[in-house]
Amino acid sequence: MMTDDTPPEKPADIPVDMEAFRARQRSRNRALGLVLAALVVLFFAITIVKMKAKGHL
């Protein structure tokens, strides 16, 4: 059969690909984590400023 002529991904390649895949995922998660942490700090700062302006603090 024609399709069998093209070999499937060699098993030896998969661990290397998986490693790059996981590394990319990790770097994305780190970036997203930093963005979320920054948003927490941002909203906290906005809240404090707004409460001070209204005389609640």
Place this chain on the structure above:
Amino acid sequence: MSAMVDPTPLVMPTDWRDFFALTKPRVMSLVIFTGLCGMLAAPVSINPVLGFVAILCIAVGAGGAAALNQWWEADIDAGMKRTQARPLPAGRMDRTSARDFGFALSGGSVMVMGLAIDWLAATLLAVSIFYYAWVYTVWLKPRTPQNIVIGGGAGAFPPLIGWVAATGHVTLMPVLLFAIIFVWTPPHFWALALFVQTDYAKVGIPMMPVVAGEAATRRQILAYAVLLLPIALAPWLIGATGIVYGVSALVLGLAFIAFSLPVGTRRAVEGDRMKPEKRLFGFSILYLFALFGMLVADRFASLAGLQ
């Protein structure tokens, strides 16, 4: 046996740097700068934390609009040398991700601007994003050679939004700041279009040099450069700024005309290196940074009682 192998290929997740690139960081630096200048030139001082939030919202909103622009124009970008390495045409990101990212940044920035700063500023931010992503990108850019004139409106919003974030209302002065960037954009962009014009012709975008021809584009560059001078002087003429800004606007405006003169009067020859056009493009960026910088310097000089 191949039937045992999972047929789904392992697709690499998009690098976060490509999401960052999708926000056009270099354009964003000009947006941040003009937005900040609009805010600092306003006669009302804003709490530094809230000022930072407002500028962040303007920048993120511009980034969202840039992402939506590239989501829409991925096919066009693929056909031009200048843009074919962008994340979408280069195949490093799928279109759905770009679209969702663009909508998330746009919606998020407008919401935070409204909740933390001011709903008028948030409305203007929403209008500016809609203006760039829809009115310019989708509607007018592929239809009319006046696309850049109208598209200039999108880039003109930041100082207006910055001003409104500080003061809470629209007056003549922020509208003048809007007008300055609006009139500055055509000569700035057409200078670029003159030395990359073959690319735009290839993908069917009706840029002025492609449609109206080189001579007409050069005439219009000069016309806008001349028009820019009185508009940039207007804040001084109406008495909203002092002599520091007035003299700077005059000198910078005359220099802008001087850089536009050779561009407006010459014709490109075979194998032309387009030196005057590249010089005008470079100077136009410097012009905007310097003019808005002097606007803020003028305000600080007035506050310090120096004028």
